[in-house]
Amino acid sequence: MEIAQEKSIYKKAFLWNVVGSMFNSIASLVLLLFVTRICGDYSAGIFSLAFATAQLILAIGRYGMRAYQATDVNESIEFSSYITSRLVTCIMMILSSIVYIIISDFSKEKGLIIFTICILKMVDAIEDVFHGLLQQKNRLDIAGKLLAARNALTIIVFIVILFLSKNLFLTCFFTAAISIIFCLVINIRYTYKIKQIKFNFSFLPLRKLFIDCFPLFIGTFLSLYIYNAPKYAIDKYMSSEFQTYYSIIFMPAFVINLFSEFIFKPLLTTLAICWNEKEIKKFNGIIIKLFMIITTITIVVIAGAYLFGIPVLSLIYGVNLHEFRQDLIILLLGGGFGAGVYLLYNVLTSIRKQMSVLIGYLLVAIFATVFSPIFVHIDELYGASISYLTSSMMLFTIFLCILIYNIKRIS
Known part of the structure; x- marks a missing residue:
């Protein structure tokens, strides 16, 4: 009976992880498609570089914690500490994007687009900590549903605003704002069914998290840098x-x-x-x-x-x-x-x-x-x-x- 139940749970997790991951992965592909079609090759090149940069800075927001959190099967660290750490890393992510844009001396247009896409990608970091809890509790099926819903909304909003405005900056700005609100509403609602959501600024668990995950953060950051290095050379x-x-x-x-x-x-x-x-x-x-x-x-x-x-x-x-x-x-x-x-x-x-x-x-x-x-x-x-x-x-x-x-x- 237990084996059959375990297989059923895995099948549901597999199915909805497929759906959620598919929406998450095709998002950048679809967005690039519409930017290319509506704004042209040049703007699409800026968008592509901005997306690659935002993906790199997203490593700061996630801090490499997802696999660590999902495999914390003994719950050595409370969810309240995980979510507090994510608040800290998201602030670090935004500050880092501002510093990067300033020192890179981008044009005003390119700098604004990179910043707004960094805000948009920060949504991935926010929902990642909620989905890490769901995966830890063997509810990857719920995480997949939420991931699919949020990415579907992001794609639709982006396309509609871009089509109406023909302005890439305005499109990224409003899409980011709507995505953040939607992400928080749906994830908080479902997470409350499993665990109470509260912040915990206790030093010791946060210290342990940041120290234990530091190699993962640096590794993830370097991984994205390695894969994006050809793009920076092309630029x-x-x-x-x-x-x-x-x-x-x-x-x-x-x-x-x-x-x-x-x-x-x-x-x-x-x-x-x-x-x-x-x-x-x-x-x-x-x-x-x-x-x-x-x-x-x-x-x-x-x-x-x-x-x-x-x-x-x-x-x-x-x-x-x-x-x-x-x-x-x-x-x-x-x-x-x-x-x-x-x-x-x-x-x-x-x-x-x-x-x-x-x-x-x-x-x-x-x-x-x-x-x-x-x-x-x-x-x-x-x-x-x-x-x-x-x-x-x-x-x-x-x-x-x-x-x-x-x-x-x-x-």
Whole structure:
């Protein structure tokens, strides 16, 4: 009876995690599509760079806590401390975005758009702490529903305002404001059914959270920096139109991450329990199956993209991408390794190997900082694609070696 009930819970969590993650992942793709169609390639390039920057600064807002919170199966830290820490990190996120915009000396238009999109992405950080609690309580199904609802509203509001105003800044500003209000209303309502919502400014639990998750925060930040390094190199050496082209052909790589995340996110708590209870055979079996699924998804997506990817993307976005077929395939292969990295990152977090994660990201971040500009300067978009693939392969290799070492150590 318990096994049947566990399977039922997993199926519901899997289904709604798929729906929620799908809406969350396609949001940026759909928004870029309408910006490209309504405002043109140049504005879409600014939007793409702003979105990448906001995604990077979002790492401050999330502080790498989601996997840590979801796998805190013994509830060593109260939810009140988690939500208080999120208030602090969101304030840090906004201040960081202002500092970044000032020191980067962007034009007024680009600076305002980056700031408003950072506010919009802060919504992800706000809801993440509520969804971490729901996942911890095996209610990922509710989290998926809320994630889908919020992203659906964001997409609709953004498209309507952009269509009526033709102004990217006003669109981002009003979409961000409406999304924050909607996010708070629906998440607070459902979370109250599980746990009382209150702030706890006690020093010790907050200190423990920020210290324990610091390697995860830095690792996540460096991860996003590594994957966005080619975009910053493109912004330095090429025009905004090429930023748009790269972003469009990069989008399908998210498909691999998206479908992979569908599979493994509901299993993170199970993996943490297996590790804590020394069920290493079951732990290894789950990870091997997940790697096989990621490999299969990667092969299928690459095959489909080779045959239909460029014509379909050119048709959808209304731009000529036919010279970038090779770049698309390279990015998709990098996306496959990237999905493997994301899986290993979550597994290493669930077994509390945060420092090992940080070391891996530091090494590859140094590589990306040095070589991404060189690759782009020499080979333009092809160089950007090679940079992304190389960084993903390096991270995957390092994380896999760390996991194997830790498994052998306790076996």
